[in-house]
Amino acid sequence: MRKITNLFIIVCLTVLLVPSMVSAVGLGISPSVVEVDTLVRGMQFEKEVMLSRSEASEALSFAVKGEGDIAQWVSTEFGDSFTIPAGQQRFPVTVYVKVPEDAANGEYSGNVRFNAQPGEAREGSGNDVAVLVSAVLQLSLTVTGEQVMDYDVAALEIPALEEGWPLQLVMKIDNQGNVAALPSKVEIEFWDKFKETKIDSTVIGDLSDAEPVGSFSEGEVIVSVEHGLEIGQYWAMVKVYEGTEMIYEDEVIFDVVALGSIDKNAELKNVRLSNNKPAEGELVEVFADVANVDAGHFVGKLMVKVMRDGKLDQMIEGEQFTLPAGSERTVSVILTPEKIGQYELDVFVAYAGKETPHEKLSFVIGLEGAATYVYGAVALAVVLILALIFILIKVMRKTKSAPVMKESMGEPMSKSKKAGKK
Incomplete structure (x- = not known):
């Protein structure tokens, strides 16, 4: 009887666990094997892999781990963990392999393992057991001292x-x-x-x-x-x-x-300086990300209008660049602020007879000390004014109290004189 009872319990547990195991099945990776035989020391290469799953009703988190000879060489664009959002079955991940400078010539192998993390059991689901699954990218690498053009x-x-x-x-x-x-x-x-x-x-x-x-x-x-x-x-x-x-x-x-027949539209974004607090005569590089959001290629230039203390200082024209349809690139120009002042930069890209919306940047050269001096002078002036006001108040109080004392002293004398006359 006890054996029958135990067998019944095992069958029931198996039935309950099947949904959990089935929901975990269906995780794949493509490609699953990458072979590179022309690596050199110090270089980095990247490979995009595609994770896919058959069940996408919920978000699925992953932990990334390197294994084998190259465990310390590998990383991903998301670091050591990421999450595939609910509803997304295919998810691209870029894997980076950085060959150490001191790596010896030879063959290396290892894996990048993507471990799916078990989520919390849903309330009322009755499934408290999760099955850990993973996708594995196998790497076979050869480090050589030769440069290969291929x-x-x-x-x-x-x-x-x-x-x-x-x-x-x-x-x-x-x-x-x-x-x-x-x-x-x-x-x-x-x-x-x-x-x-x-x-x-x-x-x-x-x-x-x-x-x-x-x-x-x-x-x-x-x-x-x-x-x-x-x-x-x-x-x-x-x-x-x-x-x-x-x-x-x-x-x-x-x-x-014909001229003007092709739509061309560029977006200027993430305009920035290499140094937000440059010194007098120090080189400053202005960076900007430019995106081509239309169907036609265009040729453009990064332009920077430099104003110093409200007056035009210089107009800087960057090198000509070509931007294919749907692509993006970073461009830059260099300026050297040689005089003290407040600098305002008007940044835009000129392309195909048009200009992108203008972006503004600003910085100050050599006015920090002057500002400190001004602030100190203002503070000293405020202190002196307060001291003067305090002195004036005291003087006014003394001035007001003097006639009152005279009147209070003079009244009895006048009364005594009147009394003497009577």
Whole structure:
């Protein structure tokens, strides 16, 4: 009888625990394995992984832990913990691997483990048992002392442009090397829309103004190309080189449209100074984040109007930059305040014949001591005025009391004189 009772209890507990176990199942990670064999000491690479779960009715918290040879090398954009909000099944996480400066050449392995944290049992649910599950990213790394240039041009495009503006050649690059990727030369031939007549050609042999794509990452290299094309549709025959080797070739169709036809809108945000309290003659860098929130690429410049004590001191024009549609970047200019005064900065970006809303910054050069002196002088003046008022009050009180005493002393004398006469 006791055995039957125990068996019945075990069956009941199993039935009660099944919902908890089922709710915990369904956690995945993609990719689950990352292999990199060209790391160098001191470098950092990043990889985005996607966590997914089958049940998303509640928020789910995770603790992140490094394991193996590289336990101290790994981190995430969220630190060592984060939470997937309720209702979200897929959640991207960027994993960083920082190779120590003193790491020896060789092979390393380890894991990044994402442990789901059991939440509190819901009141009245009857489930007090939680099942701990985790997703594991396996890392296989090789540290070498060699620099490896290894990248592919995945695609080319030339967005529509307005007449009179440089065209933007956009190269999508997948960089698997451990150094930044930037092609060394681009050749372009321009043909009419029927590919019957060659109109022009150009060679860009210096791409140093373009932003390279970082190691172990994907990105875009944007090259600004001057041209004399009129409104119309054209073909561009493009060849891309690394050194003397042609690594990519493609034909791209694009349009030149009338000026003002393409919407361009930029946002200026997070305007800031490298030093909010600079000294006289000290360099100050003005930073700003610029976002392209529309469909067209644009070329812009960061502008800073510098006012000192209410008068125009200088107008600073930053370097020209190109911003692809939907992207964001940080730009900056440097100024050197050489005179004492109150500085007011009017910051904006000029682009496509327009300006972003202006942002204001301010700082003071060399007036701290003067301000202290002024405050001290004011305080001393206040003390002197109070002392003078106090003295005047005392004098006025003495002045008022003197006639009263004379009258009080004189009245009895007059009465005595009158009494003597009688």
